[in-house]
Amino acid sequence: MDMRMKGETLITLTNAGVKSGGRVLVEGVDLSIARGEIVTLIGPNGSGKSTTAKMATGVLKPSTGTVTRKAGLKIGYVPQKLSIDWTLPLTVERLMTLTGHFSRPEIESALAAVGAGRLLHAAVQELSGGEFQRVLFARAMIRKPDLLVLDEPVQGVDFSGEVALYELVRQIRDTTQAGILMISHDLHVVMAETDTVICLNGHVCCRGTPAAVKRSPEYLALFGARAADTLAIYEHHHDHEHHDDGCLVGKHGEHEHPHGHVHHDHSEHDHAR
Numbered sequence: 001m002d003m004r005m006k007g008e009t010l011i012t013l014t015n016a017g018v019k020s021g022g023r024v025l026v027e028g029v030d031l032s033i034a035r036g037e038i039v040t041l042i043g044p045n046g047s048g049k050s051t052t053a054k055m056a057t058g059v060l061k062p063s064t065g066t067v068t069r070k071a072g073l074k075i076g077y078v079p080q081k082l083s084i085d086w087t088l089p090l091t092v093e094r095l096m097t098l099t100g101h102f103s104r105p106e107i108e109s110a111l112a113a114v115g116a117g118r119l120l121h122a123a124v125q126e127l128s129g130g131e132f133q134r135v136l137f138a139r140a141m142i143r144k145p146d147l148l149v150l151d152e153p154v155q156g157v158d159f160s161g162e163v164a165l166y167e168l169v170r171q172i173r174d175t176t177q178a179g180i181l182m183i184s185h186d187l188h189v190v191m192a193e194t195d196t197v198i199c200l201n202g203h204v205c206c207r208g209t210p211a212a213v214k215r216s217p218e219y220l221a222l223f224g225a226r227a228a229d230t231l232a233i234y235e236h237h238h239d240h241e242h243h244d245d246g247c248l249v250g251k252h253g254e255h256e257h258p259h260g261h262v263h264h265d266h267s268e269h270d271h272a273r
């Protein structure tokens with residue numbers, strides 16, 4: 001473990017908001033992210049998740065309120081999409097060096113840390129969705145950031161790949177003590193390890209642990225009565241196995257289908273951190 005202070009606050013937004021062309025994009029956002037902490041932004045399309053993340057990372061200046069970042073804060077970013085020319089041949093090794101100079105051993109160890117060690121010479125165009133995401137994680141982590149920003153990390157990944165990526169996020173948090181800001185665009189699954197879910201709707205609609213948000217009247221009012229079924233809380237269990245089709249086998253041997261989300265809603269067992 002390095003000398004980085006556990007629990008140190010990395011970013012604080014106080015009553016922060018952005019106006020553009022006389023329109024309020026998002027307002028009144030209070031949030032902070034500390035080392036080792038996972039904060040997940042959820043909310044409908046256009047509710048201000050990306051705008052809030054951009055204020056946090058400094059890409060956008062707040063029009064109201066304040067944003068403070070720890071001096072010298074290093075941020076790693078895993079984008080939702082990457083604009084690369086898919087017609088040109090590009091290996092994973094080359095992709096890793098497009099935005100910085102890193103030695104072969106540094107690249108190998110960053111790939112190995114995300115379970116993508118064997119992909120060094122693979123063509124980026126031929127990677128599966130999950131493999132591509134892992135490479136993007138490696139690309140963000142190679143700089144040893146204090147804060148990792150994940151913009152919909154599981155997009156284009158099937159359910160078993162999704163579970164594996166959430167495991168990877170948890171592992172990165174545990175091993176590096178980076179703070180993690182996650183944007184979930186489709187409300188699909190929120191990691192149970194998320195310390196704070198912030199539900200946006202142009203302002204902070206509600207916040208708290210995943211289980212608390214799921215029960216909150218504001219969340220239910222925003223997303224309707226079926227919302228509680230759509231916010232699935234993914235929990236880590238060591239006692240499941242994966243079928244070849246990506247479904248999970250529960251601890252009692254029952255076959256749990258991905259889209260039923262049987263695996264992950266055990267609110268009473270949520271880890272209160």
Ligand SMILES: Nc1ncnc2c1ncn2[C@@H]1O[C@H](COP(=O)(O)OP(=O)(O)OP(=O)(O)O)[C@@H](O)[C@H]1O
Pocket residue numbers: 020025043044045046047048049050051052185
């Ligand atoms: N550069 C911009 N100029 C003006 N308006 C913008 C700009 N970027 C975003 N918006 C508007 O700000 C609002 C919030 O957008 P934002 O991208 O933060 O939402 P989001 O919650 O991330 O949405 P989604 O889930 O659809 O990605 C939207 O109404 C959007 O149209």
